[in-house]
Amino acid sequence: xxxxxxxxxxxxxxxxxxxxxxxxxxxxxxxxxxxxxxxxxxxxxxxxxxxxxxxxxxxxxxxxxx
Amino acid sequence: xxxxxxxxxxxxxxxxxxxxxxxxxxxxxxxxxxxxxxxxxxxxxxxxxxxxxxxxxxxxxxxxxxxxxxxxxxxxxxxxxxxxxxxxxxxxxxxxxxxxxxxxxxxxxxxxxxxxxxxxxxxxxxxxxxxxxxxxxxxxxxxxxxxxxxxxxxxxxxxxxxxxxxxxxxxxxxxxxxxxxxxxxxxxxxxxxxxxxxxxxxxxxxxxxxxxxxxxxxxxxxxxxxxxxxxxxx
Numbered sequence: 001x002x003x004x005x006x007x008x009x010x011x012x013x014x015x016x017x018x019x020x021x022x023x024x025x026x027x028x029x030x031x032x033x034x035x036x037x038x039x040x041x042x043x044x045x046x047x048x049x050x051x052x053x054x055x056x057x058x059x060x061x062x063x064x065x066x
Numbered sequence: 067x068x069x070x071x072x073x074x075x076x077x078x079x080x081x082x083x084x085x086x087x088x089x090x091x092x093x094x095x096x097x098x099x100x101x102x103x104x105x106x107x108x109x110x111x112x113x114x115x116x117x118x119x120x121x122x123x124x125x126x127x128x129x130x131x132x133x134x135x136x137x138x139x140x141x142x143x144x145x146x147x148x149x150x151x152x153x154x155x156x157x158x159x160x161x162x163x164x165x166x167x168x169x170x171x172x173x174x175x176x177x178x179x180x181x182x183x184x185x186x187x188x189x190x191x192x193x194x195x196x197x198x199x200x201x202x203x204x205x206x207x208x209x210x211x212x213x214x215x216x217x218x219x220x221x222x223x224x225x226x227x228x229x230x231x232x233x234x235x236x237x238x239x240x241x242x243x244x245x246x247x248x249x250x251x252x253x254x255x256x257x258x259x260x261x262x263x264x265x266x267x268x269x270x271x272x273x274x275x276x277x278x279x280x281x282x283x284x285x286x287x288x289x290x291x292x293x294x295x296x297x298x299x300x
Contacts, residue, residue, distance in 0.1 A: 003236070014187065017130040022076070026125050026252075027198060034256035044258050047249055048270065052277055058133055059281060063288070066142055 019061065025054035067189065067214060068233055071151050071221040073181030080159035081174025088170055089178025097186040101193060101207055108198040118255025120195045121248050126243025127191065135238035136278055140285035146233050189214075192244070199251055242278060246271045 016023045029050030036043035078086035108116065135142035155177075165172045189210050197206030250270050253260065260266035 014191075015127055017126075019130075019133070022129050022154050023126045023134070026129070027122065030122055030252050030256055033253060033258055034118075037257040042258055044260050044266070045254075047253050048273055051125070051245065051249060052272075053128060055133060055136075055277070056281065058129070059136060059285065062133065062137055063142055063285070 019058045021061075022054045022058045025057075029054075045046055067185065067217045068148065070182045070185035071217055073155055073185075074178050075221065076152055076155035076159055076235035077174045077178040077181070080124065080156050081162075081171045081177070084169070085174030086119070086172040086178040089175040089180075090182050092175075093179045093186060096183060097190050100187075100190055101203070103293070104194055105203040105207075108194060109201070111198075113199075113201075114255055116255075117199050117251040120199045121251030121253070121255050123191075123248075124195050124244050125248025125252055128241055128246075128248045130241075131237060132241030132245050132274075135234070135241045136281050136285065138205055138234055139238060139282045141289045142285060146237065148233060162279050196247065199247075216252060238278070241270070246274045247276070258264070 026047075029047045032050075033043050036046065038063050074086050074090050111119075122295065134143060138145055159173065159177060160267050162173045193206045194203065195211045197203030201205070246267070250260070262269070
């Protein structure tokens, strides 16, 4: 069980890293893009804006905790 | 790869080359098996679903790299120094007690194995994601193998960590590329068409570069202001 937890933690750290909020915003952005596409809106511009916001907020958090 | 070379060199010089190279060989074998097993499995997934998953993973992974690179470039995080890491690894390896079994020093083996496996997993991740999304994992693996051979040949020739490789700049560039492809494939996978089709990739690249440079500039200015305020208070 402990091995499984360590294995899961390793992959979490490897892919998600130390700021899970970036991943949450990115996944939400992709979901919103897909939902808009399903509704007939070609929202190619949405994810780049979400990335800009997610990165900036993450950088601010990193600086505050530095 | 440069970081893995530093660890293999430290393990070899401090604990013996046999153990270090055995660790390197074992880790390379594990990484090759991961590519051989996961590669064909990924190519069986429909391309749109694959691009959505691969794009999302690349984007999250790439933003980690880019965030660290921006923090380094703006002075909020220490620059990566291969010489310093090498000195620390070699001191730790020399301090550790001997642990020889079957002609292999297990400290040296484990140090080399773990270093190559962990650093190599990043390469495998990039090979599998880029290779599968473009429908050519063997070509992506060949590119990675060529880079591995180059780093190994240079490393063996100079027998020192590759401190002159502009690693911080390279990491910045890798973060930019991973984020760019991550955005591009995620949006395509979500069922959206880019204006200008594949040519839009260059536009996304320009956007990510400009965004990153702008953040570096803003954070540098903020850091200067903070340092000046701290000096004035002192």
